[in-house]
Amino acid sequence: MDYKPESVEKKWQRLWEEQNLFRTEEDKTKEKYYLLEMFPYPSGRIHMGHVRNYTIGDVVARYKRMKGFNVLHPMGWDAFGLPAENAAIASGVPPKKWTYENIDYMRSQLKRMGFSYDWEREFATCDPEYYKWEQLFFIKMFEKGLVYRDRCFVNWCDRCKTVLANEQVEGGLCWRCGSQVILKEYDQWFFKITAYAQELLDDIDKLSGGWPERVLSMQRNWIGRSTGTLVKFKLEDVPGEIEVFTTRPDTLYGATFMSLAPEHPLVKTLVKGTDRETEVLDFVEDTLMEDRFTRTSDQYEKKGVFTGRYCINPVTGAKMPIYVANFVLYDYGTGAVMAVPAHDQRDFEFAKKYGLPIIVVIEPRGEHLDPLTMEQAYEDDGILVNSGPFNGLENRDAMAKITSRLEEMGMGSSTVNFRIRDWGISRQRYWGAPIPMVYCERCGVQPVRVEDLPILLPEGVEITGKGVSPLQDMEDFINTTCPKCGGPARRETDTMDTFVESSWYFIRYCSPHTNDRPFDEDKVRYWMPVDQYIGGIEHAILHLLYARFFTKVLRDLGYVEIDEPFGRLLTQGMVIKDGAKMSKSKGNVVDPADMINTYGADATRLFCLFAAPPEKDMDWSDQGIEGSYRFLGRLWRLVDELKDRLKGLEVEPGSKTGKLELEGIKKKTHQTIKKVTEDIDKRFRFNTAIASMMELVNELYKVKDTIPDKREELAVIKEAIENLVIMLSPFVPHIADELWHMLGHKGMLLEHPWPEYDAGWAEKTTITLAVQVNGKLRATLKVAKDILEEDATHMALSEQNVKRFVNNNKVVRVIYVPNRIINIITATR
RNA sequence: GCCCGGGUGGUGGAACUGGUAGACACAAGGGACUUAAAAUCCCUUGGAACUUGUUUCCGUGCGGGUUCGAUUCCCGCCCCGGGCACCA
Structure with a gap:
């Protein structure tokens, strides 16, 4: 009888299903093991990346189960997202229908691979029974001050008339229509991830060992903590001040001018009604027209314009002209930078270009720097000069001393600044979870009543891909009453970023069908945290950071008791073909369905596992x-x-x-x-x-x-x-x-x-002992394990080839590593 | 620029904590079976040399170092991949 994969595989898949072999329940007598692979977006059919990811997971799940663990191994669907809307635009199929049909097909494909999922726990994030709880979390977070609404600059495509996420801007162009993306002010909902920045950073240490170092370092980078000093500069002639963040308070005496980001709100007030107003505002507008991509590249030409105003250096009392500079970022620090041209290369170039003063305040020990002959800024450590009472100090020591001085004066304080920004979650899209807020003319912004959840996503919407969210045309959806005063109100039409759904799905798997509250606490306590999480490295920052954040929020809201969701993380490599990532345009896509048809699921699984270790890229052959x-x-x-x-x-x-x-x-x-x-x-x-x-x-x-x-x-x-x-x-x-x-x-x-x-x-009873003479292999001996050194030496020395190389020279030393090697060192070499 | 990975035969990859570099597989070559082919089974396979051996020399990106011994540790480079980056 020959091996016929198809009939064997279908037979066993049927039997496993009939016997509910993969179903899991809580069992306190057994040690639990929660194994999770990142759930897929139901794009239509599974690809090799899924097959590899889920095969790795399945081996671990099955192994752990055979080892006696009570294994939770669930699967579901990350089902909201733009492709469903694109499909609707292209072919008129409603997103819901398209998504659920894809899910049905892909589920059958996963079953055909023989993965041991407990399918009774399956859900899709577009199920109202799922996103209902997300809306609840949103309201709870709003009540706790972890959600706020703010006007901010977002990526805007003027052709598509929509906001784009950062990841949808490719090289400064809209990913869909290819036109220039501009920055536009827009009201957005934000999750206050910055409130957790320090904890997210600190807890990275707890993950060390269980997570790849690479991912941890990427997250540290992204959070971007830096310590420095907040300094206040009083405006000349008018009331008010400018605050800056600096990591170099030691250079304060060398600060000769001030640079503001074009977006800085002070810019408009400073120039209002002055003769420089037009010039400055034109500059601001020109800069904002440029896309973020160009603005943040380091080839970008540094330009600025004088506002006609001055501020006062708090320690020197010097008048510092205030400039607007295109390279100053509004969303880092305070959006204003004290410029120290002698010790910062950008400020140096800027000062040279506009003829601004350069004052040296740090010199390398035993050297003198002349601002007139300097060709670049001196950014290294040294000794303070031109710094009043701080002259002669090491600049590292001066940092704290100057900061204390500012504190005494009430003009500054030491501070910590993070690079990470709050998470803007508003999307002007249809296929997502509605944000459960209403706008009342009388009461302002109000959360909907918890008992009114879920706020259902309406169906029968026409999706054209033009204009803003299609929900804005749905009068039935928009018009509502204020939960507070009962008067007329309008619903929020933005939906949530789909990363919100994937930030807590792993907790919902513990009790996927609980319908009176988000989770069954006992079950969550039993299963969480995920013991082993497996997925692609492409989520190293976004998803994995958001999920960590969300877990901490849910902890503080009283839903879970854990600090971190994933104990161990395995990031599997990509599946590539002919040295390149599989893509339709390259024509190197291998469809798993073809492989299953030709060789069967087992052979496909086996090859995925055999061709490379899991974390490395795997070349499909x-x-x-x-x-x-x-x-x-x-x-x-x-x-x-x-x-x-x-x-x-x-x-x-x-x-x-x-x-x-x-x-x-x-x-x-x-x-x-x-x-x-x-x-x-x-x-x-x-x-x-x-x-x-x-x-x-x-x-x-x-x-x-x-x-x-x-x-x-x-x-x-x-x-x-x-x-x-x-x-x-x-x-x-x-x-x-x-x-x-x-x-x-x-x-x-x-x-x-x-x-x-x-x-x-x-245990090996006989081993092969390598025999070296002066460090070079000359023979091998088959000997009993743990042979004594003298016996081994004796045997080694009686080997012909060993004799040849010892060549009557005196043996001065014998290095014997039991069961591995014997190295004979002779007098002359 | 800073921070993480990585560089081993024709190819994918092995090598525990410094101890026989190249397991396993692919490809290639040879043989058996067959009328033949496929399938299958067996053998050879890092490079070079000769005295064809239990042989020698070279060989883990490059150059040094430590060591009896280095793919492994240290120093200095080169290349590839990824992340962050006018971050104040």
Whole structure:
């Protein structure tokens, strides 16, 4: 009987489903293990990236279950998002219909891969029973001051008439129509992630070890904490002041002018009614017309314009002209920068260009700097000069001293500044969770009543892709009453960023159908946190940071008791083909459906695991999957040929009667169990685990035609083959269950315990000792394990090739590393 | 510029904590089976040299160093990938 993957796989998928094999319940007698892979966007069909991600997860889930853990392994759909609207624009299919049809198809594809999901926990984030709770969280956050509305600059595409997320701006152009993206002021809802910046940063240390360092460093970077000083500069002649953030308070005496971001609100007030008003406002407008991408590139020409106003340096009393400068960012620090041209390269260039004074306040020890001859700013450490009472100090010491001086004067304080900005979650889109707020003429902005949730997304909306959110045309949706005064009010028409849904779905999986509250606390307490999370590196910052933030918010709202959602994180590499990421335009896309049809789900899974370790990019190879398929055929034939001789045979425990001809196989079996267990458990190195099982198969092929017809010898083979099949089952579950039955067993291997190795058999009794003379390999010795040094030395020295290289020279030293190497050092080299 | 990864045969990749570099697989070549092909099974396969061996020399991006011994540790470079970046 030949290996026919399709019939084997469909048979077992049916049986697993009939027996509810993958269903999980809380069981306090067992240790829990929550394994989660990032849920997919239902784009239409699964791609190789999904297959790889979910295969890795499935191996771990099945392995842990066989190890006796109570495993939670859920799956669902990140179902809101723009592609559904694009499909509606292109083909007129309503987003809801399009999304749920895609989900149905993709679910069938995942089932066809044999993944062990508890499908009873499935949900889609576009289900009202899901986003209802998100709307509740929004209201709770609003009440706690963690949500606010603010006018801010957003990416705006004037052709599409819509706001774009940062990730939808590609090289300064709209990803959809290719036109220039501009900055536009817009009212947006924000989540106050900055309130958690310090905790998000601090807790990164807790994740160290469980998360890849790379991801942690990216998050640290993104949060971007820097310590410095807030300094106030009084305006000349008029009341008011400008605040700046600086990391270099030691250079304060060298601050000779002030630079404001074009967006800075003070700009307009400063120039109002002056003769410079037109020039300055024109400059501001010109700068704002340029897109963010150009403005933040370092090739960008530094330009500025004088406002005609001055402020006062708090320590020197000097008049500092106030400029508007195009390179000053409004959303970092205070949007204003004290310019120290002698010690900051940008300020230096700016000062040279506009003829502004340069004052040196730090000099390298024993050197003198002359502002007239300097060719660039001096940004390194040194000794303070021209700094009044602080002259002669090391600049590092001066930082704190000058800050204290400012504090005494009431003109500044030491502070911490973060690069991370609050999370703007408003999207002018239809296919998302409605923001549960209303605008009342009398009461202003009000959250809807909790008992009115969910605020359902209306159906039957015409989606044209033009203009703002289609919800703005839905009178039935917009017109409502104020929850406070009962008067007429209008609903918010923006929907939430889809990253909000993915920030808490992993908690909902613990009790996906609880409908009187967001979560069942007991179940959440049992399952959370996720023990192992698996997904692509592309989410290193956004999703993983948002989810961490949201978990902390839910903790502070009293819903969960944990600080961090994901104990361990594995970021799997991309699947590439011919050295490039798979894409339609390159024509190098491999459709998993074709692979399943040709080679079966098991061979596809096996190749995904074997071709590379999980965290590395994996090169898809058509010959490679052929090889995996061949291996399964080889395994099949091995079992098929021997099954009748092995069936019903009792394996005698510790059959130590006499000498076994097949002792080598028995040793190899236990060594393989040890290797595979450690590779999965300690390192997630599935490629080497599979390689070692291939080695065992190769060993069995060497002996299979000459197996003596003795019970003890057959028992060795039986033990080898059965353990092999058991161990292969997390990787290739269908063929494993089938082979298990062919060997005369009943039941499913997922319910079979993972094998234990016998340490005695797994241990090597004879080892190969490398013999070096003066550090070069000259021979190898097959010797008993733990051979004594003197015996090893004696044997080594009697080797012909060793003698040749020792060549009657005096042996001055012997380095012996038991069971590894013996190195003989001679007098002359 | 700063911060993380990474660089090993024709290819994907192995090598635990410094101890025989190249496991396993792909590709290639040879053989067996077959009328033939496919499939299958077996063998060879880092490079070079010769005295063809339990042989020697070279070889893990480059140059140094530490060590009896370095793919592994240290210093200095080069290249590739990713993140952050006029961040004050």
